[in-house]
Amino acid sequence: MIRVASWFSMVAVLVLVVTTLLLIALPRDPFRQPGETWSFGLLSGYSVRLLESGRYVDSNWCDICPEERSFGTWRLTSEGYELYPDSGKLSWRLRRVERGGCSRLAGPPVRRGGEPAYFSREGDLCSERR
Numbered sequence: 001m002i003r004v005a006s007w008f009s010m011v012a013v014l015v016l017v018v019t020t021l022l023l024i025a026l027p028r029d030p031f032r033q034p035g036e037t038w039s040f041g042l043l044s045g046y047s048v049r050l051l052e053s054g055r056y057v058d059s060n061w062c063d064i065c066p067e068e069r070s071f072g073t074w075r076l077t078s079e080g081y082e083l084y085p086d087s088g089k090l091s092w093r094l095r096r097v098e099r100g101g102c103s104r105l106a107g108p109p110v111r112r113g114g115e116p117a118y119f120s121r122e123g124d125l126c127s128e129r130r
Contacts, residue, residue: 038119102126
């Protein structure tokens with residue numbers, strides 16, 4: 001009886017280890033996790049995905065440039081969102097604004113001295129009217 005119990009416990013541990021390794025190896029695309037994506041740009045641009053977990057991922061996109069992603073945490077403020085990059089860079093803000101009758105997030109200017117980048121929520125009917 002002791003042999004059966006020890007055999008069973010070894011098999012159970014082996015199954016647990018294999019299952020854990022398989023779960024760790026699964027790709028975890030942050031753009032598929034629950035949250036909201038806000039983007040700006042037409043032929044090239046920038047997206048920020050605010051995950052329900054309190055994390056965010058941001059990504060640039062265009063036809064000819066390599067995609068670069070960065071990660072961090074975000075928190076809700078009275079004006080919008082404050083994002084804290086994992087890289088140690090300075091935090092940055094996305095302010096809630098109304099623009100053209102639609103809810104937008106105003107981010108830092110794309111060019112020094114330029115107007116803010118206005119992010120549209122993915123899936124929002126207003127996103128077709130820029």
